[in-house]
Amino acid sequence: MNAANKLELLPAVDVRDGQAVRLVHGESGSETSYGDPLQAALAWQAAGAEWLHLVDLDAAFGTGDNRAQIAQVARSMDIKVELSGGIRDDDSLAAALATGCTRVNIGTAALEDPEWVAKIIAEHGDKIAVGLDVRGTTLRGRGWTRDGGDLYETLARLDSEGCARYVVTDINKDGTLQGPNLELLKNVCAATDRPVVASGGVSSLDDLRAIAALVPEGVEGSIVGKALYAKAFTLEEALAAV
Numbered sequence: 001m002n003a004a005n006k007l008e009l010l011p012a013v014d015v016r017d018g019q020a021v022r023l024v025h026g027e028s029g030s031e032t033s034y035g036d037p038l039q040a041a042l043a044w045q046a047a048g049a050e051w052l053h054l055v056d057l058d059a060a061f062g063t064g065d066n067r068a069q070i071a072q073v074a075r076s077m078d079i080k081v082e083l084s085g086g087i088r089d090d091d092s093l094a095a096a097l098a099t100g101c102t103r104v105n106i107g108t109a110a111l112e113d114p115e116w117v118a119k120i121i122a123e124h125g126d127k128i129a130v131g132l133d134v135r136g137t138t139l140r141g142r143g144w145t146r147d148g149g150d151l152y153e154t155l156a157r158l159d160s161e162g163c164a165r166y167v168v169t170d171i172n173k174d175g176t177l178q179g180p181n182l183e184l185l186k187n188v189c190a191a192t193d194r195p196v197v198a199s200g201g202v203s204s205l206d207d208l209r210a211i212a213a214l215v216p217e218g219v220e221g222s223i224v225g226k227a228l229y230a231k232a233f234t235l236e237e238a239l240a241a242v
């Protein structure tokens with residue numbers, strides 16, 4: 001639980017082909033474009049965000065990367081940055097950490113390269129979060145395109161290796177504005193004592209209040225993407241609501 005016992009909000013900037021975009025179900029090709037990622041990130045910062053969730057979607061999908069641009073955005077922020085997408089080896093991890101980000105979110109590698117992930121958890125501790133991206137209870141990797149094992153088995157392994165935090169996404173909810181999967185969040189919180197960051201599906205201030213009600217169970221924060229871009233509410237309203 002964070003010190004203030006308050007839900008942290010992480011507005012998302014997902015970058016594809018140099019543009020801030022939103023996807024539906026994380027599917028490549030479902031993009032809606034929202035312009036310059038730096039302008040989007042600066043807007044969330046100006047609105048009072050304490051965190052930015054910054055994703056290199058090309059790196060996640062294996063369709064190239066936006067590494068230089070992502071680094072420029074991360075370095076331009078005065079707030080904390082969580083960097084995600086395609087961090088799978090020493091080179092991509094070093095590039096991510098060199099941006100000065102607060103932490104990185106590891107997805108595919110946690111499923112496909114458990115030894116490397118155990119090593120970087122031991123080396124970097126709190127700077128490493130693991131993204132648990134699920135359909136049902138099956139994890140998905142490679143930009144959410146491939147099955148990667150059972151959620152709870154993987155969670156138990158990562159817990160035993162000292163993983164500091166999990167970013168939990170229900171892919172079926174992501175980018176849909178259909179509300180978060182509160183059941184999934186509760187179940188993950190019951191299975192681990194590590195903090196959980198919720199991701200996917202937030203559509204309203206009531207959704208954020210419902211996630212905030214899970215702070216005592218272990219939810220630390222919530223990523224918000226599409227709802228902000230679709231202007232369902234403002235970030236200022238969201239920060240005031242939780």
Ligand SMILES: O=C(O)c1ccccc1NCC(=O)[C@H](O)[C@H](O)COP(=O)(O)O
Pocket residue numbers: 012013014022023026027053055057060061084085086107131143144169173174175176177199200201202223224225226227
């Ligand atoms: O985070 C990743 O690495 C990633 C990889 C492949 C597809 C999508 C990915 N992230 C998406 C996000 O982090 C979204 O920004 C987040 O879940 C917000 O969802 P929503 O509020 O439903 O727009």
